[in-house]
Amino acid sequence: MSNIKKYYGIIIIIALLAMPFVINSYYWIRLLTTMGIYLIIAMGLNMLLGYTGLVSIGQAGIFGIAAYTAGLLMKNAGISFWVSFIIVLILGAFIGMFIGIITLKLKQAYLAIVTLGLALMTQTILLNWREVTGGFEGLLRVPKPTIFGFVIKAPSHVLFMVTVFCIITFFIIQNISKSKWGRSMRAVRDDDIAASMMGINVVKTKLLAFTLSAVLASVSGGLYAGLYGAMFPDYFSMDLSVLFLCMVVLGGMGTVIGPIIGALLITFGLEALRGLGEGQMLVYGIFIVAVCVLKPGGFVEVVGDIRNLFASKKRREAEENA
Amino acid sequence: MLTVIIIGVTVGLIYGLVAIGYSLIWQSMSLVHFAQGDLLMLGGFLAITLIGMKISNLFVVLLLVFVMMALVGLIIQRGAYCYIPQHRGTTRIIATLGVGMILRNMAVLIWGTRARGLPDNFFPGGSLKFSGVAIRPVYYWSFFIGIMLVVALVIFLYRTKFGMAMRLTAYNYSLAELMGINPGIYQTLAFMLATGITGVAGILVSPISFVSYRMGLAFGVKGFAAAIIGGLDSLPGALIGGITIGLIEVFFGRYISGYVDVLIFGIMIIVLIFKPRGFFGKVHAEKI
Numbered sequence: 001m002s003n004i005k006k007y008y009g010i011i012i013i014i015a016l017l018a019m020p021f022v023i024n025s026y027y028w029i030r031l032l033t034t035m036g037i038y039l040i041i042a043m044g045l046n047m048l049l050g051y052t053g054l055v056s057i058g059q060a061g062i063f064g065i066a067a068y069t070a071g072l073l074m075k076n077a078g079i080s081f082w083v084s085f086i087i088v089l090i091l092g093a094f095i096g097m098f099i100g101i102i103t104l105k106l107k108q109a110y111l112a113i114v115t116l117g118l119a120l121m122t123q124t125i126l127l128n129w130r131e132v133t134g135g136f137e138g139l140l141r142v143p144k145p146t147i148f149g150f151v152i153k154a155p156s157h158v159l160f161m162v163t164v165f166c167i168i169t170f171f172i173i174q175n176i177s178k179s180k181w182g183r184s185m186r187a188v189r190d191d192d193i194a195a196s197m198m199g200i201n202v203v204k205t206k207l208l209a210f211t212l213s214a215v216l217a218s219v220s221g222g223l224y225a226g227l228y229g230a231m232f233p234d235y236f237s238m239d240l241s242v243l244f245l246c247m248v249v250l251g252g253m254g255t256v257i258g259p260i261i262g263a264l265l266i267t268f269g270l271e272a273l274r275g276l277g278e279g280q281m282l283v284y285g286i287f288i289v290a291v292c293v294l295k296p297g298g299f300v301e302v303v304g305d306i307r308n309l310f311a312s313k314k315r316r317e318a319e320e321n322a
Numbered sequence: 323m324l325t326v327i328i329i330g331v332t333v334g335l336i337y338g339l340v341a342i343g344y345s346l347i348w349q350s351m352s353l354v355h356f357a358q359g360d361l362l363m364l365g366g367f368l369a370i371t372l373i374g375m376k377i378s379n380l381f382v383v384l385l386l387v388f389v390m391m392a393l394v395g396l397i398i399q400r401g402a403y404c405y406i407p408q409h410r411g412t413t414r415i416i417a418t419l420g421v422g423m424i425l426r427n428m429a430v431l432i433w434g435t436r437a438r439g440l441p442d443n444f445f446p447g448g449s450l451k452f453s454g455v456a457i458r459p460v461y462y463w464s465f466f467i468g469i470m471l472v473v474a475l476v477i478f479l480y481r482t483k484f485g486m487a488m489r490l491t492a493y494n495y496s497l498a499e500l501m502g503i504n505p506g507i508y509q510t511l512a513f514m515l516a517t518g519i520t521g522v523a524g525i526l527v528s529p530i531s532f533v534s535y536r537m538g539l540a541f542g543v544k545g546f547a548a549a550i551i552g553g554l555d556s557l558p559g560a561l562i563g564g565i566t567i568g569l570i571e572v573f574f575g576r577y578i579s580g581y582v583d584v585l586i587f588g589i590m591i592i593v594l595i596f597k598p599r600g601f602f603g604k605v606h607a608e609k610i
Contacts, residue, residue: 055412057419102595108411109354113546114594117587120543124587128580238539242419249416282427288420293405296413 013167020159029155033227035267036162037220040169042247042259044216047173049245050253051182052209053189055112058099059244061119062214064126064236066092066221068133071142071231081145085222089215096214100207119241126233138232145226158227165223169216174256176212185209186254250291252300261299324455326572332461333530334568335468339523340545341552341560342475343516348554349492350512353403353414357422359542361517364425365391365524366533367433373444380445384467384522391521392514399513404506422538429535437534445529460529467526471519472561479557488512540583544571547590553600562602 023029041059048054066088073084103114126133133139144153152161176182184205187195196202225231243266251262269287273280295301340358347355368387377383398421406414445463449456479485491498491508498505524533531537548567552559567586575582593600 049412055415057415102591106594106598109415110594110598112415113354113550114591116543117547117591121584121587124581124583242416242423245412245416245419249412253412278427278430281423282431285420285423285427289402289417289424292413292417292420293402296406296410 020156029159033159033162036166039263040220041217041244043173044213046248046259048209048213051185056115057112057241058115058119059217060236060240061122062217063221066218067225070222070225071139075142081226088218088222092214092218093211096211100210140230142229252298255300258300330569330572332464334565336523336527337545337548337567338561338564341549341564343520344549345560346516350509356418359538360422360425361520362524362541363538365521366528369525387521388518392518395514395517399510437532439532440528464526553602556602559602
């Protein structure tokens with residue numbers, strides 16, 4: 001048993017990488033691709049919200065800026081996907097640092113409102129700056145990315161690429177959460193004054209969290225521009241930011257696995273409710289409020305409960321046998 | 323020019339009422355209620371339904387909407403918010419966003435996606451002539467009702483025992499308990515008052531802008547901007563902030579139509595960064 005347990009990680013990675021080529025329904029591939037792109041942002045937001053305790057309702061804004069920048073660079077300037085991808089990542093790092101610097105003193109609801117305001121400003125500009133962004137008609141026909149002359153176009157290849165980025169992000173997040181930086185972030189979240197007394201550089205830690213989450217949102221933006229090839233300002237709305245926030249909070253913030261549970265739950269939950277038509281979002285809203293009221297720590301708690309249930313059952317059985 | 327000022331002040335009063343809602347909820351529960359704009363929308367739709375039911379007296383409609391919205395507030399506060407512990411800040415924010423989503427989609431299911439307006443003759447009386455400018459009854463009634471609401475609120479909060487108990491609960495939860503006040507009840511009452519006022523603001527908005535399920539976001543965020551400029555813990559500040567936002571919107575809206583929202587959010591962010599307590603807010607020492 002213990003021998004197999006060692007290889008769980010590798011088995012899961014191989015399964016994930018094989019997934020795009022096994023599933024042959026276009027619909028499911030599209031759904032999983034979208035989920036993967038959202039998941040990268042949610043994992044980044046988790047660094048900010050779950051580990052450092054800073055709320056942002058503006059991730060869709062950064063996502064939008066990154067997607068439009070990458071799209072415009074590729075379409076109008078004729079720069080290749082990978083170069084524009086790197087430019088977008090650098091831009092994302094600067095945006096994150098900028099937001100971090102201007103909001104250093106703000107916490108909780110105030111921070112939430114500033115990030116929301118910045119995201120709404122971004123959306124308004126994307127909508128109104130017609131000469132560059134194309135306004136509400138959107139930015140269309142962005143060229144597809146290539147790797148060594150191989151054009152990534154087929155849905156399964158697109159999903160493969162997103163999966164690779166998700167796995168890389170997961171390992172980066174996992175390593176950071178276990179490193180000195182991860183511990184500093186948690187210390188800042190729990191009590192920033194005590195953390196600064198312990199010699200942790202609070203400003204640096206907060207800025208790192210902002211930068212990291214913005215870079216990951218830009219990764220998604222760059223991927224979105226290249227792989228989907230079309231974008232509209234309406235898409236980068238407040239609802240999308242709220243969706244990312246829900247993925248993190250409902251999944252369980254401050255845990256590596258939380259955003260993944262949240263992303264799976266919300267993506268497949270919303271699909272399952274699709275039959276309700278206009279009632280879909282109503283049930284979704286009720287679900288969000290219900291989770292907030294019943295499990296304020298997120299769905300991770302449910303997983304813990306189930307594990308405890310089984311553990312106590314085993315213990316009980318062991319006691320009966322003895 | 324005069325017309326512009328009148329429209330600006332009227333729109334601003336509505337933002338001010340929304341801001342007062344934010345302020346009441348913030349003071350009593352230290353919660354930023356992101357569903358505020360959706361409550362405004364609900365108030366507008368309720369008024370339209372009441373008028374559809376042949377209740378056409380302005381004051382009866384105002385009173386009924388106020389009572390119904392207060393009941394909605396009771397359901398929301400006792401059904402959801404009071405169960406989420408205070409220290410789960412982010413979960414509480416998500417819960418308010420979820421409530422907003424429920425209200426919005428309920429409105430779609432009940433009233434559909436079409437934008438609607440109140441009938442023109444809902445506000446009685448004729449146009450006032452004022453130095454050559456005709457002021458439609460909508461505007462002076464909105465202005466009058468807005469001012470009356472604020473005066474009533476101030477009298478209620480500062481001159482009645484009930485309002486004093488509410489203010490004490492807002493000021494210090496455990497002190498209120500020591501004074502023999504049940505703070506939970508007063509938190510709920512403050513919340514109901516806030517939702518009621520926001521609902522009435524929803525009626526006043528409907529002649530100026532159409533009522534649709536999507537209107538919540540714009541009014542909610544601008545109302546919040548007003549509350550921030552005035553200071554979240556100051557009621558007169560909220561009103562002044564609202565009128566400032568309304569005037570800015572109407573003045574600059576003519577020159578930079580699409581970007582006026584960017585300007586308002588920009589002002590809000592700058593105020594938040596440099597003066598997070600607003601211009602009329604009290605300065606508190608940070609609790610360590």
